[in-house]
Amino acid sequence: MWAYNSVFYQIYPIGFCGAPYANDGVYAPRIKKLMEWSPYLKDLGVDSIILNPIFESDNHGYDTRDFRSIDCRLGSNEDFAEVCKDLHEHGVKIVLDGVFNHVGRGFWAFQDVQEKKWDSPYRDWFHISFEGNSCYDDGFWYEGWEGHFELVKLNLRNPAVVEYLLDCIRFWVEEFDIDGLRLDVAYSLDRDFVKTLRWFTGSLKPDFVLIGEVLFGDYNLIVNDEMLHSCTNYECYKGIFSSFNSMNMFEIAHSLHRQYGPDPWCIYRGRHLVNFVDNHDVTRLASILTNKEHIRPAYGLLLGMPGIPCIYYGSEWGAEGQKAPDNDYALRPCFKAPEPNDLTKYIRKLIAIRQNSHGLCNGSYRNIVLTNHQLIFERASEKERVLVAINASGDAYTACHGDLNGLVTELLSEETVQLNGQLAMAPYSVQYLKF
Numbered sequence: 001m002w003a004y005n006s007v008f009y010q011i012y013p014i015g016f017c018g019a020p021y022a023n024d025g026v027y028a029p030r031i032k033k034l035m036e037w038s039p040y041l042k043d044l045g046v047d048s049i050i051l052n053p054i055f056e057s058d059n060h061g062y063d064t065r066d067f068r069s070i071d072c073r074l075g076s077n078e079d080f081a082e083v084c085k086d087l088h089e090h091g092v093k094i095v096l097d098g099v100f101n102h103v104g105r106g107f108w109a110f111q112d113v114q115e116k117k118w119d120s121p122y123r124d125w126f127h128i129s130f131e132g133n134s135c136y137d138d139g140f141w142y143e144g145w146e147g148h149f150e151l152v153k154l155n156l157r158n159p160a161v162v163e164y165l166l167d168c169i170r171f172w173v174e175e176f177d178i179d180g181l182r183l184d185v186a187y188s189l190d191r192d193f194v195k196t197l198r199w200f201t202g203s204l205k206p207d208f209v210l211i212g213e214v215l216f217g218d219y220n221l222i223v224n225d226e227m228l229h230s231c232t233n234y235e236c237y238k239g240i241f242s243s244f245n246s247m248n249m250f251e252i253a254h255s256l257h258r259q260y261g262p263d264p265w266c267i268y269r270g271r272h273l274v275n276f277v278d279n280h281d282v283t284r285l286a287s288i289l290t291n292k293e294h295i296r297p298a299y300g301l302l303l304g305m306p307g308i309p310c311i312y313y314g315s316e317w318g319a320e321g322q323k324a325p326d327n328d329y330a331l332r333p334c335f336k337a338p339e340p341n342d343l344t345k346y347i348r349k350l351i352a353i354r355q356n357s358h359g360l361c362n363g364s365y366r367n368i369v370l371t372n373h374q375l376i377f378e379r380a381s382e383k384e385r386v387l388v389a390i391n392a393s394g395d396a397y398t399a400c401h402g403d404l405n406g407l408v409t410e411l412l413s414e415e416t417v418q419l420n421g422q423l424a425m426a427p428y429s430v431q432y433l434k435f
Helices: 030-044 077-089 108-119 159-176 191-204 234-245 250-260 292-304 342-355 358-362
Strands: 008-011 048-051 055-057 064-070 093-098 102-104 148-153 180-183 209-212 308-312 364-370 374-380 385-391 397-410 415-425 430-434
Touching: 008 030, 030 077, 030 342, 064 077, 064 102, 064 159, 077 093, 077 159, 093 159, 102 108, 159 191, 180 191, 191 209, 234 250, 234 292, 250 364, 250 374, 292 342, 292 374, 292 385, 292 430, 308 342, 342 358, 358 374, 358 385, 364 397, 374 397, 385 397, 385 415, 415 430
Parallel strands: 008 048, 008 308, 048 093, 093 180, 180 209
Antiparallel strands: 055 064, 102 148, 364 374, 374 385, 385 430, 397 415, 397 430
């Protein structure tokens, strides 16, 4: 699967393109802004992009009105087809946000139910009771996603709903040549529906990737040969920033060992989970870290650990953003143009190293040196052995271990070093040591 060796870049288009939050019904080809960024993405080295909702919606994109039309605030289907062609020409694969658990109140089938009540042929597309009423005084009760009644839950046990959604996916592949889907709230989706998605999308494109948004629980329940290829690794997301803020590298080392370590009870060996330090739903890394010197080590960890790295737009130059109620654009802003700086150059180097390293993309995981402030772990495949060394401390440190022996190339500096049981670690440093 191509995604296992990729570095993803995530964009929330409605914010990124500067569209109004509420759908004003006015067409504007804002989505073409992505073509202005495609050379930058190619230069950065990312080879896959996750686009959060782009289809016609009431407000933020997750309240869909029409799965077959690009949101007029972003442009037209023809505009987006042009964007997809351009991204592919720049070597960037395209993963769209598949929002299949719920729709908006403006969704055409739900509006038909509002108008015709019992007489609507779409009444069984949703979880509806005509013996109650909604908070919007619809004259019937319906299930909203987790109590959010602007998000109307779809009945994924209804074959007509499933057929409609699959037909939309076929349309996206035929019209836009997309390469995969990020499944919104995958943990809420009917598991038989997910299995059907895996079979159907694989029949359209054998290498079509399915990535689920999963917040908790056993990822193996949904990431397996019958369902998803990958899911979001929220356990390690929390472990990364928390380890630096508490100066306790044991936390992230414990999670990585629990997930990928050599012991028989380690649970995700062979899986490629999506790793991130921030996204459109959480406070940005530059704002959540208490010490800004930890930004580089955090990215060094992200690009060196098992899984699929994903970078949220703007964070590669240190953009800040605090999660706040009723202020989506705090996390999902519009940048007129890329703002690359020294941090961006550093991350570009990390990306290039990873994409040229079989060990970092596919290797096993083993802790070598672990203290409160330092972590050295091994990524080893049949082709390559790499040690990733992180020093979170503001002080220099010398690590001592029997595995720190031999002639190595430090991939960031491209210098050759002879190790004799010790490794000098500069303050706030990252080293990738290839044997």
